[in-house]
Each structure stands twice: as structure tokens, then as C-alpha cells.
Amino acid sequence: MGLFSRRKTVFVDSDVLVVGGGMAGCGATYEARYWGRDLKIVCVEKANIERSGAVAQGLYAINTYMGMRWGENQPEDHVRYARNDLMGLVREDLGYDIARHVDSCVHQFEDWGLPMMRDPETGRYQREGKWQIMIHGESYKPIVAEAACKAATEVYNRIMVTHLLMDSTKANRVAGAVGFNVRTGDFYVFRATAVIVCAGGASHIYKPRAVGEGMGRTWYAPWSSASAYALPILVGARMTQMENRIVLTRFKDGYGPVGAYFLHLKTYTENAYGEEYESKWTEHTRNLVGDYVDRHPVPTCLRNHALLEEQKAGRGPIRMVTKEAFQDPHKETVGWENFLGMTIGQAVVWASQNIDPKHTNPELTTSEPYVMGSHATCSGAWASGPEDCAPDDYQWGYNRMMTVDGLFGAGDTIGGAAHKFSSGSFTEGRIAAKAAVKYVKDLRNDRPEVSEAEYQELKKVIFKPLENYEVGRNEIVAGTVSPSYLLPMHGLQRLEKIMDEYVGGIGANYITNEPLLTRGLELLEMLKEDLDHLGAEDLHQLQRAWELHHRVVASESVTHHTMFRTETRWPGYYYRGDYPRLNDSDWHCFTLSRYDRNSGTWDLETAPVHHIID
Amino acid sequence: MPTFVYMTRCDGCGHCVDICPSDIMHIDPTYRRALNIEPNMCWECYSCVKACPQNAIDARGYADFAPLGHSVRVLREESKGTVSWKIKFRDGTEKDFVSPIRTTPWGSIKSPAEYESPTEESFRDQQLAHEPEFLKVDELPTLDPDDRGTD
Numbered sequence: 001m002g003l004f005s006r007r008k009t010v011f012v013d014s015d016v017l018v019v020g021g022g023m024a025g026c027g028a029t030y031e032a033r034y035w036g037r038d039l040k041i042v043c044v045e046k047a048n049i050e051r052s053g054a055v056a057q058g059l060y061a062i063n064t065y066m067g068m069r070w071g072e073n074q075p076e077d078h079v080r081y082a083r084n085d086l087m088g089l090v091r092e093d094l095g096y097d098i099a100r101h102v103d104s105c106v107h108q109f110e111d112w113g114l115p116m117m118r119d120p121e122t123g124r125y126q127r128e129g130k131w132q133i134m135i136h137g138e139s140y141k142p143i144v145a146e147a148a149c150k151a152a153t154e155v156y157n158r159i160m161v162t163h164l165l166m167d168s169t170k171a172n173r174v175a176g177a178v179g180f181n182v183r184t185g186d187f188y189v190f191r192a193t194a195v196i197v198c199a200g201g202a203s204h205i206y207k208p209r210a211v212g213e214g215m216g217r218t219w220y221a222p223w224s225s226a227s228a229y230a231l232p233i234l235v236g237a238r239m240t241q242m243e244n245r246i247v248l249t250r251f252k253d254g255y256g257p258v259g260a261y262f263l264h265l266k267t268y269t270e271n272a273y274g275e276e277y278e279s280k281w282t283e284h285t286r287n288l289v290g291d292y293v294d295r296h297p298v299p300t301c302l303r304n305h306a307l308l309e310e311q312k313a314g315r316g317p318i319r320m321v322t323k324e325a326f327q328d329p330h331k332e333t334v335g336w337e338n339f340l341g342m343t344i345g346q347a348v349v350w351a352s353q354n355i356d357p358k359h360t361n362p363e364l365t366t367s368e369p370y371v372m373g374s375h376a377t378c379s380g381a382w383a384s385g386p387e388d389c390a391p392d393d394y395q396w397g398y399n400r401m402m403t404v405d406g407l408f409g410a411g412d413t414i415g416g417a418a419h420k421f422s423s424g425s426f427t428e429g430r431i432a433a434k435a436a437v438k439y440v441k442d443l444r445n446d447r448p449e450v451s452e453a454e455y456q457e458l459k460k461v462i463f464k465p466l467e468n469y470e471v472g473r474n475e476i477v478a479g480t481v482s483p484s485y486l487l488p489m490h491g492l493q494r495l496e497k498i499m500d501e502y503v504g505g506i507g508a509n510y511i512t513n514e515p516l517l518t519r520g521l522e523l524l525e526m527l528k529e530d531l532d533h534l535g536a537e538d539l540h541q542l543q544r545a546w547e548l549h550h551r552v553v554a555s556e557s558v559t560h561h562t563m564f565r566t567e568t569r570w571p572g573y574y575y576r577g578d579y580p581r582l583n584d585s586d587w588h589c590f591t592l593s594r595y596d597r598n599s600g601t602w603d604l605e606t607a608p609v610h611h612i613i614d
Numbered sequence: 615m616p617t618f619v620y621m622t623r624c625d626g627c628g629h630c631v632d633i634c635p636s637d638i639m640h641i642d643p644t645y646r647r648a649l650n651i652e653p654n655m656c657w658e659c660y661s662c663v664k665a666c667p668q669n670a671i672d673a674r675g676y677a678d679f680a681p682l683g684h685s686v687r688v689l690r691e692e693s694k695g696t697v698s699w700k701i702k703f704r705d706g707t708e709k710d711f712v713s714p715i716r717t718t719p720w721g722s723i724k725s726p727a728e729y730e731s732p733t734e735e736s737f738r739d740q741q742l743a744h745e746p747e748f749l750k751v752d753e754l755p756t757l758d759p760d761d762r763g764t765d
Contacts, residue, residue, distance in 0.1 A: 034726035034743035047635040056635040057659035069750035097740075100755045104748035111748075113718030138690070138697045139715040143723070150725040158637075182637060213616055214676035216636075216656040223636050223657075253679045337711050340699050344686060345658035348673060351703045352680035388740055389757040430742050438737050540637055540651070612757060 007463065008186045014042035014153070015440045016433065017192035019161050019177055019231065021045035022053020023141075023422045024374075024411025025198035026148035027105070027429025028436075032196075033151035035437040044156045044179070044190060046543070047223060049145045053200060054221050054374075055422050059137040060341030061128050061259060063421035065106050066099060070124050075099035078131065079613045082419040085299045085376055087292055087569050088588060089241070091416030092612045093385035093394055097431060098417060098424045105427045106133070112143050129263035131419075134334075137341055144426065158182045161227065162462050162546045164195060164235045164407070165455060167448035173405040174235065175448035178458050182543050187459050191450050193443060194406045194436040197231050198429055200224030201372030201379070201412035204492060205555045206245075207500035207507060208368045210253065217345050219248050219255040219367045223547075228373065228380065228413040230550035233557055238382040238403040238594045240415040240607070242554075243561035245369040246377035247510065247573050249304055251320070252363040256346025258320065260338045265325045269307070269364065271315040281306040288571055289582040300376045304366055304572030308509070318364045322357035332358060368506050369499075369574065371558055373412040374425050377573070379558075380415030382592055382607075383408075386431075391610040398439050400432035403594075406439060406448065408432040416590065465545040469535035485535025488544035491527065495552055498523045503559050504574040513578040517563045524556050553595075557602070561591050564604040616653035616673060617662055623670030624648050630662035630671060664690040664697075692720055 016032045018025045021043050032041045045052050066073045078099040083090045106125075110116050115136035117126035125133040149155055161179035168175070176191040203220040216222050233239060250258060261267045271277045278298075285293040285302055293302055307318050326332045335357060339347040349355070355362050373380035381402045385394040400408050410432040411425035420428060465485075472484035480487055499505055502520030504512040512520075531549055536542040567583035568576045589606040596603070617639070619630075624647040630639040631648060638652040639662050648671070650656060663671045675684060683704035690697045695716050701709040726743055746753050 030726055031743055034729065035732055035737070037727055037731055047637065048633050051633050051659070051661040052635050056661055057657065068755075075755055096757065101742055101745070101749075103750065104742065104745050107748045107750060108744065112723050113716040115714040115717050136713045136715065138713060143716060146721065147723045150723055151727070210676060210678050212676070212678035213653050213656075214678045214680075215654045216616065217658060217676055221635065221657055221659075222655050253676075333711065336701070336709060337713055340686075340688075340697075340711060341713065344660050344673075344688075345676075347699075347701055348658060348675040348684065348686050349680055351684035351686060351701050352675045352682070354703050354705045354707070356703070356707060386740060434737075434742060441737075540640070543637060 009459070010186050010188050012042060012156070012188060012190045013040065014190065014192045015039035015194065016041050016436050017177060017190050017195045018043040019195060019197050020053070020199035020227070021049035021145065021148060021155065022198060022200060022411065022425070023055055023144065024413070024425040024429035026144045027426035028196045028198055028410055028433040029148040030151045031430035031433035032437055035434050036440065039437065039440060040153045041151065042154050042156065042190065042192070043148060043152045044159050044161055046158070046160045048157045049148065049155055050142050053141065054224060055141045056221065057344065058341050059135065059140050059422055060338045061132045061134050062106055062423045063132045063259070064102050064419060064424040065125065065131065065133045066103050067125070068103050073130065076613050078419070081131065084295050086378060086418045087289070087299055087301070087582065089569070089590065089609055090378060090418050091385065091394065092610065093390035094383065094414065094417035095419070096389060096613065097386040098420055098427050101431065102423050102427045105430065106423050109143070112147060114140060114143055128260055132259060132263065134264070140422070159188055160543050160546055161231065163458050164231050165450050166235055168451035168454065169449050172236070173448050174407040175450045178455055178462070180462055180542065182539050185539050187462065189450065189455050193440045193447055194408060196408040196410060196429070196432050196436055197228065197413045198410050199227035199231060199413060201228050201370065201374065202226035202551060202554050203370055205371060205495060205499050205551050205558070206368040206505040207496035209365065209506060214253070217254060219250060220370045220372065224412070225547035226371065226550045226554035228411070229371070229557060230553035232381045232402055232404070232407065232409065232413065233553050233595050234597060235404055235407070236594060236597060237407060238592050239557055240380065240382045240590050240592050241561070242371065242379045242557045242593065243565050243591060244377050244379050244570065245371050245558060245573060246375055247304055247369050248367040249307055249364055250367055251346055252365040254343060254346030254349040255367055256339050256343045258364070260334060261320055261322065265331050265335060267320050267322050267325050269318055270321055271310050272317055273315060277310040277315065278303065278306045281309050284309065285571070288568065288580065290584070292582065301570040301572035307364070308366060308572060319361040320364055321361050323359065323361055326358040369504065369510070371554060373415055373417070374420040376418060378416050378418040380413050381409050383414045389612065391612060393608065393610065398435040400428065400435055401439070408436045462546070463542070465534040465536035465542055468533060469537050472535055482535065485533050486530055488534060488536065488541055488548050491531065491534060491548045492551070494527055495548070495555060498527065499555055503562060510573070511575045511577045512562060513576060514563065517559055520559050521556070524552065524559060528552055528556070557593060557595070560593055560602045560604060564591050616656035616658065616676065617650050617671050618674060619648045619650070620670045620672070621645070621647065623668045625668055627667060629665045629667060633661050633665045635659060635661060660688055663688055690715065
């Protein structure tokens with residue numbers, strides 16, 4: 001303690017604190033300023049807002065756009081699509097709310113300077129698929145970040161937020177957040193009336209397929225470290241659908257996207273012997289999930305399932321048939337630019353292995369699982385819905401407020417609303433921010449207070465890994481093996497192994513069961529205890545230490561939820577070996593959990609799925 | 615690599631350190647130049663490559679699956695509004711691509727505070743900033759209240 005007692009503490013007061021400056025955080029920051037002209041709006045970001053979050057690298061498509069102005073789709077259509085894809089279980093109110101606003105965000109992106117592709121015949125945005133439009137999105141994130149920077153009172157880059165702070169005067173009310181500056185090591189106390197968590201989902205909780213240098217080439221960004229979940233979980237916010245992890249079918253090794261290939265380039269898959277294989281698994285899949293397999297489009301998890309079964313039958317690898325489409329020079333350009341715009345690593349893999357899709361049909365693979373709230377999956381916090389259309393059960397306060405007063409969320413953070421993607425996450429940030437400003441104005445002078453004892457205690461906890469290292473380092477000659485501390489990478493690799501083997505990762509063919517989950521929880525408990533002994537050599541390693549903490553908290557939540565839902569709802573994402581079938585009579589519902597930080601226990605329950613769209 | 619930095623080109627300016635989303639580009643204390651300190655946490659996002667004024671940063675594909683001899687080079691020119699790519703295969707095949715990155719001047723986005731202030735009334739409806747104008751339809755859709763809460 002004495003070693004770091006002179007560490008500087010910086011206090012930042014705000015009305016609205018946005019945690020995370022990705023797509024959702026930029027949307028929230030922009031909207032908060034529009035409604036809260038005289039408020040102090042602060043955005044805090046772990047990296048640099050100009051290139052942070054999942055869109056740091058750019059995108060070649062916006063996956064959620066209705067096209068209402070051209071009568072292409074209506075919000076109800078998108079709810080039906082997302083509901084179908086998630087095997088019936090989505091928060092229709094939240095999805096509808098995003099879908100009805102998303103077009104105005106996309107039009108605003110174009111106004112700000114995002115280059116949109118246009119259909120030369122109709123003059124409309126170039127469609128990749130029913131919901132997707134194509135963009136030249138190399139600078140998507142810097143453009144959106146520019147808008148957020150113009151709106152914010154202050155943007156703090158390179159600050160890792162580790163914990164939320166609770167009000168010392170009123171129970172179950174948020175009061176801010178704490179973290180540290182990754183460059184200076186200063187301790188930051190953000191005191192705020194409303195907090196909007198817009199942090200990232202979870203990569204690297206499951207062992208990735210590549211475990212050498214290539215472990216960085218996860219499908220979701222390696223910097224998405226589950227803060228979206230750990231921050232709210234640790235203050236007792238209720239979470240939903242945390243078992244609903246996602247597995248992606250992607251090009252092998254680089255995890256390059258397949259959307260444009262399937263939808264726009266009209267490429268298709270075949271097994272190693274040139275045969276179509278999906279249809280031969282339809283009857284088998286129908287035995288597991290009933291008529292969900294007959295819906296259109298076929299749910300993402302079930303397409304994964306057919307691919308996995310075909311591989312298990314010994315007819316892999318599965319390949320994407322590109323040779324025909326790539327004879328068209330325009331399609332060849334689209335195929336390559338698609339990677340350069342959002343997954344450059346796939347272009348690197350193909351260049352290195354001499355894979356020219358004009359001459360070779362490239363291999364596909366299924367990824368390790370990820371936990372997130374914005375893609376074809378919907379893990380996250382249980383949030384209050386829009387006042388005008390949320391069922392009463394789904395409404396207890398302000399739109400997108402969690403079950404903790406004053407704590408809002410958007411993007412990966414909010415559960416139940418699948419298929420947001422970049423545009424929907426930005427939209428949800430805006431929705432949350434308008435509500436958060438209203439909350440701040442309604443509170444007037446009844447402001448939360450931060451207890452000094454609470455943040456001083458957290459300060460000790462946050463910097464402990466530096467002290468652990470400083471002290472333990474003297475015991476050993478050199479190297480990474482210490483009897484007193486674990487390095488963050490050691491802990492990360494243990495986490496990934498536990499989740500892989502016990503909670504349905506690639507090494508277990510995505511299968512788990514109650515005995516495996518029970519053992520997984522025991523091992524996670526020991527890992528949690530060991531986190532007190534993390535050693536950080538420097539501030540970069542301290543960031544890694546807290547990213548690991550967040551990943552472990554999220555993983556524990558995922559494991560409890562997976563245990564609770566005694567059915568296999570999404571074959572192709574994961575399988576309960578002991579409950580191999582979908583069970584609509586008992587499990588057509590949401591799973592909810594709440595972590596009690598005093599007792600360290602998890603309470604699980606169900607909540608009904610209300611269908612408000614026919 | 616993940617990315618790596620050429621010794622003779624880097625002048626230690628730190629733009630890569632400033633931009634890296636993974637916090638893995640650091641300045642080496644001995645050489646006073648940048649390096650990738652944690653290649654297995656590199657996403658090959660090329661943010662540092664694009665940000666380097668000296669073109670000193672390149673990527674070599676992940677060693678566990680990428681054979682040597684390839685390169686994917688990029689030049690991002692904000693003044694021209696373009697990003698240019700050159701892909702070189704291990705067998706020497708080359709491909710070039712150029713895409714636009716932005717249609718408006720950098721810095722031209724208006725703060726939301728520059729728009730007319732919203733009315734108190736508008737806090738009670740569901741519309742967000744610039745709606746319904748930016749929706750480009752007459753009004754924000756809503757659901758029939760009778761549908762709420764039914765199964």
C-alpha cells in the first residue's frame with residue numbers, strides 16, 4: 001500500500017458519463033448533447049476514440065438499414081427477421097425501437113461524409129441483402145468519432161474503466177465509475193448522475209482456434225474485453241440471455257466476413273466433394289428443433305449446425321464456391337475490397353497462401369464462441385423498453401435503463417435485441433442518451449453521492465497487480481514463472497481453456513452438460529481467487545489484468561446461464577448434451593440472472609417473451 | 615504480425631502508440647523507436663500502419679498460418695479522400711485497389727448544440743435529434759397500444 005500511496009487521483013464530474021467510445025458510445029455522446037445543452041457530457045474510452053471499438057478497422061457494409069423512405073422494409077419486418085434468427089427469443093420492443101430509428105442514423109452518416117454505394121439503376125443505397133447496404137467504410141469510425149468529439153464536453157482517451165460506483169445515499173443507484181489512465185497511471189474517479197455503459201462484448205473468453213501469434217486474429221476485436229457485462233454485473237444489474245453465445249461461419253484463419261459473398265456475390269458452399277450439404281441435414285435438424293428449420297431465412301445457428309454435422313461426417317473441409325463469381329471483375333473487386341474494408345487479416349492470409357478466389361474455392365470454418373449483444377445474438381443487460389410500445393413487464397423506468405437506477409446501456413451491453421450491428425448500436429446509444437438526459441433533468445437536485453471509502457478501497461484493489469509484481473519479482477531470478485503471481489496472459493489462457501473444455505468451446509465441439517458446467521464453475525471459482533494474485537509489470541499489463549477480470553466475470557455469468565437453460569435452443573452455437581432438443585413448452589422465455597456482490601451468489605429466473613409483433 | 619516497424623524508417627514520433635486500439639504499439643526505451651510489444655493481441659487492423667507518417671510500419675501475417683513472402687500495403691490519404699491498397703501474393707501475383715474514405719472535409723461535422731434547442735414537449739415523445747426530418751418519412755413509426763403485453 002505504501003508503495004503507491006502517492007498515486008494521483010483525478011476527479012471528473014459530469015451529468016452524463018458515457019463509458020466506451022465505440023459506435024454505441026459515440027451515438028450516446030452525440031444525442032446527450034442534443035438534449036442536454038447545458039449538461040456536462042463526458043465520454044471515457046480505453047483506447048483512442050478515433051479508432052476504438054469493433055469498428056476501429058472499418059466496415060464495408062451497414063447491416064441494419066430499413067430503407068423506409070423507399071418502402072423497402074418496415075421496423076416490424078426487422079423484428080420478425082431477428083426473432084426468427086434467434087429461434088423465437090428476442091425483446092421485440094427493443095428491436096422495434098432500434099429499427100424505427102436506424103434509418104435516420106444512417107442518413108446522418110451519409111450527411112457527415114460516409115461514402116455510401118448507390119445502385120446505378122435505382123439511385124438507392126446499394127443493397128447487399130435485404131437488411132444490409134454497402135459502404136466504403138474505411139473511415140466509418142473516425143467520422144462517427146468526430147461527431148462525438150464535437151458533442152462531448154470532454155473525451156478521455158486511454159482510461160480503462162474498471163468498476164462502477166454506487167450512490168452512498170440511496171440504494172441501487174449508480175453514482176459514477178473509476179478507472180486508471182493507461183499512460184500516466186493516474187487514478188480516475190468519475191462522479192456522474194447518469195452512466196451509459198457502451199463498452200465492448202467478449203472476445204477471448206473461449207480458446208481461439210489459433211493459439212500462437214494468430215490468437216490476435218479473433219473474429220471479434222481482441223480489445224472487446226467483456227466490460228459491457230462485468231461493469232453492470234458487479235453492481236447487481238440483472239442480465240439476460242448470457243448463454244446465447246455466438247459462433248461464426250467465416251473464411252478459415254482470417255475469419256473474413258461471408259455476408260457480401262453469400263448475399264451480393266451469390267457464392268455458395270459445398271463440401272470437400274463438391275456436394276451441396278445443407279439440405280441433407282434438414283430432417284435431422286427438424287428432429288432437434290421442430291419447424292424452426294423450415295423458416296426463411298434459415299436461422300444462423302442452424303446453418304452452422306449443418307456445416308458442423310457435415311464436417312463430423314468426414315466430408316470437410318467446407319468451401320465457398322467463388323470461382324464462378326470472381327470471373328466478373330466487378331465482383332472480384334467487391335470480394336477483395338470487402339476484406340480490405342473490414343478484415344484486412346483475411347487478405348493477408350489469402351496472399352500468403354496463394355489463395356486467389358478466382359482460381360481456388362476458399363475454406364470456411366466455424367469460430368470459437370463470442371458473447372455479445374449486437375450481432376446475430378443478444379446477450380446483455382435487462383433493460384427497460386420504450387414507453388410507447390414496451391409491454392408493462394419490460395418497463396420500469398427510463399428507456400434503456402437497467403435494473404440499477406441511473407445506469408443505462410447500449411450496443412453490446414443491452415441484451416435481448418439482436419441484429420443491431422454498427423448502425424443499430426449507434427442508434428441504441430442515441431435512444432439511451434435521450435432517456436439519460438431526461439433522468440438527469442427529472443432528478444433535479446437529488447444527486448447521487450460517492451463515498452470516499454468506496455473509491456479509496458477500489459484504488460487499492462485496482463493497482464494491486466503492480467504491487468504484486470514489484471514484490472514477487474524479487475523472489476525469482478528472471479522469467480515468467482513465479483510462485484507468487486500470475487501474469488495476465490497466464491490467467492487469460494487458463495480462462496480460455498476452462499471455457500473451451502467445460503462450457504462448449506471448439507475443443508468440445510460446442511457441447512457441454514451439467515457435470516461439465518459444474519466442474520467449470522469450480523475451476524472458474526479458483527481462477528477468480530487467483531485474480532487477487534495477478535502481477536502486472538507495467539500499466540499495459542495492468543490494463544490486461546483488468547480486462548481479464550472483466551472476462552472472468554462475464555464467463556461466470558455465461559456458465560450459470562448455460563446451466564440454467566436445460567435445452568438446446570441454438571444448435572450450431574452450443575449444445576447441452578444432456579438436453580439435446582429445443583423445448584418450447586418450458587423454455588420459450590428469457591433467462592435472467594443477478595449477481596449479489598455481498599454474498600457472491602447468482603440468482604437465476606425466467607421472464608416471459610412477449611410477442612408484440614404478429 | 616502482426617505489425618512490425620522498420621528500424622531505418624521509424625523516427626519515434628509515436629502516432630502509432632497514440633492510435634493503437636490494442637495498446638500494443640510502444641516506444642522501445644533503448645532504440646527510441648516504435649515496436650509491437652504483444653503481437654498475439656494484434657488484430658491486423660492496420661490503424662498504426664495507416665497512421666504512420668514515415669510508412670515505417672508493415673504487417674507480416676500471423677506465423678502460425680501465414681507462409682512468408684506476401685505483403686498487404688496501404689496508403690491512406692486524407693487530403694485526397696482515398697485509401698489505396700497493394701496486395702502481393704507469395705507467388706508474386708499483385709492486386710491493387712483504391713476506395714474513397716470520406717465525401718466531406720475533415721472537421722466539418724456540426725456539433726448537435728448548433729441545431730435549434732429541443733422543446734420541453736419533445737422530451738415526452740419518442741423522437742430523437744433531427745427526427746422526423748432525417749428519417750425521410752413523414753413520421754416516426756409506433757405500434758398500436760392494443761398490442762402491448764399480449765402473447
